[in-house]
Amino acid sequence: MDERAPSQTARRVVIGLGDAANLPEADELPTESMPLNMGPSHPAMHGTVRMVLEVDGEKIRSVDVQIGFLHRCFEKEAENATWTQIFPYTDRLNYVSPMLCNVGYALAVEKLLDIDGRIPERAQFIRVIVGEISRITDHLTCLAASAMELAAFTVFFYLMKAREWFWELLEEVSGARLTHSYVRIGGVVADLTDDFCPKLRDVLRRCRAAIADADKLLTGNRIFRDRMDGIAIITRDDAIGWGLTGPVGRSAGLDYDVRKDHPYLVYDRFDFDVPVGSKGDNFDRYAVRLEEMRQSMRILEQAMERLPAGPVLLDDARVALPPKREVYNTIESMIAHFKLIMDGIVVPPGEIYSFTEGGNGELGFYIVSDGTGQPWKCRVRPPCFANLAVLNKILPGLFIADIVPTFGMINMIGGECDR
Amino acid sequence: MAGEPQALPASRAKLKMVIDGKAHEFPAGLTILEACQRVGIAVPFFCWHPGLSAPAVCRQCLVEIKGFPKPIPSCYTLVADRMEIITNSPKVLDVRRQMLEFTLLNHPIDCPICDKAGECLLQKHYFDWDARLARNDGSKVRKAKVVDLGRHIVLDQERCILCTRCIRVCNEVARQADLVMAFRGDRQLLTTAPGKRLDNPYSLNTVDVCPVGALTAKDFRFSMRAWELWATPSVCPGCATGCNIEIHAARNRIRRLVPRLNPAVNKYWMCDEGRLSYKPVHQSRLAAPTVAGAPASWDAALAEAARLLAAARDKSPSTLGMVLSAQMTNEDLFAFSRLAGENLRIDRVYLTGAEQGWCDDILVSADKNPNTTGARLIGGPTLRSAADLKQDLEAGVVTALLVIGEANSVGPLDSLPILVVLAWHRDPPVSAASVALPLAMWAEVDGSFTNRQGKVQRLHAAVAPAGQSRPGWEIAVRLAEALGATWTYANARQVFSAVCEKATLMSGADWGKPEIPVQLRFANSRG
Numbered sequence A: 001m002d003e004r005a006p007s008q009t010a011r012r013v014v015i016g017l018g019d020a021a022n023l024p025e026a027d028e029l030p031t032e033s034m035p036l037n038m039g040p041s042h043p044a045m046h047g048t049v050r051m052v053l054e055v056d057g058e059k060i061r062s063v064d065v066q067i068g069f070l071h072r073c074f075e076k077e078a079e080n081a082t083w084t085q086i087f088p089y090t091d092r093l094n095y096v097s098p099m100l101c102n103v104g105y106a107l108a109v110e111k112l113l114d115i116d117g118r119i120p121e122r123a124q125f126i127r128v129i130v131g132e133i134s135r136i137t138d139h140l141t142c143l144a145a146s147a148m149e150l151a152a153f154t155v156f157f158y159l160m161k162a163r164e165w166f167w168e169l170l171e172e173v174s175g176a177r178l179t180h181s182y183v184r185i186g187g188v189v190a191d192l193t194d195d196f197c198p199k200l201r202d203v204l205r206r207c208r209a210a211i212a213d214a215d216k217l218l219t220g221n222r223i224f225r226d227r228m229d230g231i232a233i234i235t236r237d238d239a240i241g242w243g244l245t246g247p248v249g250r251s252a253g254l255d256y257d258v259r260k261d262h263p264y265l266v267y268d269r270f271d272f273d274v275p276v277g278s279k280g281d282n283f284d285r286y287a288v289r290l291e292e293m294r295q296s297m298r299i300l301e302q303a304m305e306r307l308p309a310g311p312v313l314l315d316d317a318r319v320a321l322p323p324k325r326e327v328y329n330t331i332e333s334m335i336a337h338f339k340l341i342m343d344g345i346v347v348p349p350g351e352i353y354s355f356t357e358g359g360n361g362e363l364g365f366y367i368v369s370d371g372t373g374q375p376w377k378c379r380v381r382p383p384c385f386a387n388l389a390v391l392n393k394i395l396p397g398l399f400i401a402d403i404v405p406t407f408g409m410i411n412m413i414g415g416e417c418d419r
Numbered sequence B: 001m002a003g004e005p006q007a008l009p010a011s012r013a014k015l016k017m018v019i020d021g022k023a024h025e026f027p028a029g030l031t032i033l034e035a036c037q038r039v040g041i042a043v044p045f046f047c048w049h050p051g052l053s054a055p056a057v058c059r060q061c062l063v064e065i066k067g068f069p070k071p072i073p074s075c076y077t078l079v080a081d082r083m084e085i086i087t088n089s090p091k092v093l094d095v096r097r098q099m100l101e102f103t104l105l106n107h108p109i110d111c112p113i114c115d116k117a118g119e120c121l122l123q124k125h126y127f128d129w130d131a132r133l134a135r136n137d138g139s140k141v142r143k144a145k146v147v148d149l150g151r152h153i154v155l156d157q158e159r160c161i162l163c164t165r166c167i168r169v170c171n172e173v174a175r176q177a178d179l180v181m182a183f184r185g186d187r188q189l190l191t192t193a194p195g196k197r198l199d200n201p202y203s204l205n206t207v208d209v210c211p212v213g214a215l216t217a218k219d220f221r222f223s224m225r226a227w228e229l230w231a232t233p234s235v236c237p238g239c240a241t242g243c244n245i246e247i248h249a250a251r252n253r254i255r256r257l258v259p260r261l262n263p264a265v266n267k268y269w270m271c272d273e274g275r276l277s278y279k280p281v282h283q284s285r286l287a288a289p290t291v292a293g294a295p296a297s298w299d300a301a302l303a304e305a306a307r308l309l310a311a312a313r314d315k316s317p318s319t320l321g322m323v324l325s326a327q328m329t330n331e332d333l334f335a336f337s338r339l340a341g342e343n344l345r346i347d348r349v350y351l352t353g354a355e356q357g358w359c360d361d362i363l364v365s366a367d368k369n370p371n372t373t374g375a376r377l378i379g380g381p382t383l384r385s386a387a388d389l390k391q392d393l394e395a396g397v398v399t400a401l402l403v404i405g406e407a408n409s410v411g412p413l414d415s416l417p418i419l420v421v422l423a424w425h426r427d428p429p430v431s432a433a434s435v436a437l438p439l440a441m442w443a444e445v446d447g448s449f450t451n452r453q454g455k456v457q458r459l460h461a462a463v464a465p466a467g468q469s470r471p472g473w474e475i476a477v478r479l480a481e482a483l484g485a486t487w488t489y490a491n492a493r494q495v496f497s498a499v500c501e502k503a504t505l506m507s508g509a510d511w512g513k514p515e516i517p518v519q520l521r522f523a524n525s526r527g
Helices: A016-022 A074-079 A084-091 A098-113 A121-149 A153-174 A196-219 A222-228 A236-241 A246-251 A282-306 A324-329 A331-342 A383-389 A400-410 A414-418 B032-038 B090-105 B121-130 B165-173 B205-209 B272-282 B298-315 B330-344 B372-379 B386-395 B428-432 B472-482 B492-502
Strands: A034-038 A050-056 A059-066 A350-357 A362-369 A375-381 B014-019 B022-027 B062-065 B084-086 B153-155 B179-182 B189-192 B215-217 B230-235 B244-250 B253-259 B320-325 B348-352 B400-404 B418-423 B435-438 B447-450 B456-459
Touching: A050 A400, A059 A400, A074 A084, A074 A375, A084 A098, A098 A121, A098 A350, A098 A362, A121 A153, A121 A196, A121 A282, A121 A400, A153 A196, A196 A222, A196 A282, A222 A282, A222 A400, A246 A282, A246 A383, A282 A400, A324 A331, A331 B121, A375 A383, A383 A400, A383 A414, B014 B032, B022 B032, B032 B062, B032 B084, B062 B090, B090 B121, B165 B179, B165 B205, B205 B215, B205 B253, B230 B456, B253 B272, B298 B320, B298 B330, B298 B400, B298 B418, B298 B435, B298 B472, B320 B330, B320 B372, B320 B386, B330 B372, B330 B400, B330 B447, B330 B472, B330 B492, B348 B372, B348 B386, B372 B447, B418 B428, B447 B492
Parallel strands: B014 B084, B320 B348, B320 B400, B400 B418, B418 B435
Antiparallel strands: A034 A050, A050 A059, A350 A362, A362 A375, B014 B022, B062 B084, B153 B215, B179 B189, B230 B244, B244 B253, B447 B456
16 A cells, blocks of 8 residues: 655546546555444444454554453353353353353363263263254354345345254253253253154254255355455464364364364264365355254264163262152252252362364363362363454455455354353 | 270380271371371261260271271271271272161251251261162151250251260260160150250250251251351350350351360360350440440541540549450450550559359350450559449549440449440440440451460451441551551551560460351361
8 A cells, every 4th residue: 555645645636437447556545544443342243342453445454353342250150150050151152052062061070070981872962962953053153144244134034044943942952042051960951852853854954955045045146255255364374373273274274173083972973074175265164164064964863863762861969960859759869969059069179171173163171170069260262262363364454344254254252252 | 896805005106007008107096087087088977076985876987907707887996006997898888888878768858958958967978978869768757856955956856867976965075964865776866864954054066066957056047058157267255265166157147156176275165155155246236436425427436535535634644544344355455555555644444344154164264254364464463453443433533434345344434524435335334425436346356365274366357347346456546546646557467466575475376377268168068
């Protein structure tokens, strides 16, 4: 951009568009940079986040992404809650895929308790099923919102409707549409409903159609492609350097999926592919998410096929609440219930870093126990915290209008990023 | 004990033994249970208590001793040379679990309404050592739920696990055989001895030692869940013995006092009277300063008090007197003694306090003031008595008085032209006072008492001062300021250090570490 001061520039009056088009670039009207606030409350901001831009005309010179507007003291609250009381807080981390957060937290505590090898198989399958459903709802939300912001409102309705089918299913098993708190240390709180699998198969069929519609409406859409192709390119080296994981990392060519590279639960028993992008632009991030939903559906179908019978919660009164009938009728289970509720599960002293594939990438929990009923420290590695940071690098040089699809494809979730 | 007589080797001899495969050395005379506790090996127990004899009735502390055919109660068996003990073999764990199962068989499902829930040994041991589902679904043996045992105690016979700790407290601490076991088998129950009530002066200790919620204190019963209490270490203000206590408070109110171990003072115990000594902290407290009976701000009241005292001093210092109380902390006593000497030039300092009462040779002292020793030490030889004060008042020698603490024992003070009172309660002297200032009580301040043995013991603030009341030393500092002096005490600790410098008997005293109140919930079940 031309940075000459106005006084040094020869002034020319431009009359009409023809003249303007023929104007040599060096003779453009001189501009100076201007600060521009985007957010914290902005229609094209998925979470409550503020970007302080320095723009030169429409071009972004620098960007300062300011987070923390949704800070809820997750980590401090966790230090003052029993191990079980933390589940509702994890629901509110990534609130478009709460089940994945539930599972990630439970796995960390189970490892610390050294009961990870004893979790009933059915519970592990159910965790995979609800987790993959959550991954689909996460990606559906991301794509729907981004499409809407690029004026593809129809797609928004198609995908949001599909998300709602899944959430109805999760509501059926957990009692809550969004804040499920369904997972427990030792398994899950209740078994799937009787007709869950047939219903899920039906939803998958309809969701496939919805995704196919969205695919047709977007992938070949010139307006959409113009806003996505080649915009905000992240290289593989940058992805590694900035700690990018999940769809954002994979779209940049970083073939890393915790489910494949460090399998947990029963993920090593399923046949699924991990899509990887080649260019690392916005379109790759879109395409990776689209494909990941299809792969999640493959996992869901296999999991339903092989879902074993059996208990869904560890049979250990020191970890899991005994059945209510026992609690009300025997002193043994009454005491166990009382101790688990009032004192909390006694987790032996130690520390653990346990990580799973969340909706946005590697969701890690670093937990320290001092042997009491509450964590001494419960730190979260939120994937979109790292993913969001890279905006400072990739946005400068783009146009203001590019922020919308780029930010959408990073998929920052305030609850998870700010904790 | 396998019929073998226990030969005690010469004292101080170290016995070599093996516990769970590890070699240890212990002095003779220890029980196996105590030996295990010393090396950090957990062995559960119900009937054993460190302050009582061991009857080995609960069979919960069984361990294996190599060479013995059956598991042996560790609380009852003394350590011996070359003994090999196993505390965690499957057999030991299994017999303990079976004993717990027996204990739980007829235990009512009362946790949600039980006072002891949250600090119950039965809950703790079940969770730590058993944690299995019930195998019995039959009906339980029913017993009496509400038995009024005595002035302070209610018994729930169903909850009782028959450990006999309470019987031993009565026999061994209070030295009165008030409680007995009656009947046998699953009909066995705790009851009072024929013709007796549980009315000994140490009866509330039975509630502390009760491992379950069978014995409950009428004062505390149903008033608070144990896990919501915050414990602060302190000292009982009931008499000169100075039993070490924990103040259990919640929502800024004291809910109960329980004894805290101090082998040199009260061991594990305290008397019933002392337990109720927290009541005055929350009763008819003076909430705000008053001037001539009308509420006033602290600044106005202090200015008026200083003006009156200075006027009396300047007119004739010999007619000005100060009354201290043996219930004040050392810090307050010192601050006011300094005020009297340096700023008011008072030489008539009187010491009052609660009247003498009953005593015994166990814990209760006849002197019902917690800090007579400290007051005499700080007040020095010129300290006058309450009788002197009465005489001087009647003779009209004293016409202006600064009274700190409670002055009820002094008699009517209405006729005094100048009366400045620092009071805990709305006592009669308050209504007669020219200026009355609210004083924080022992449970609301950091400070120290010196007990009858000369031990300086720390108080820690457990609740916020009532109303606008302030600690005595702080009021002394502000009075001194109003009289034109500048003192530099910023907290009770600095006053304490000043006392230690001045009073030789306190020179070895230590302020100790700051104590943060602990919520009982996270101190885990204490039993």
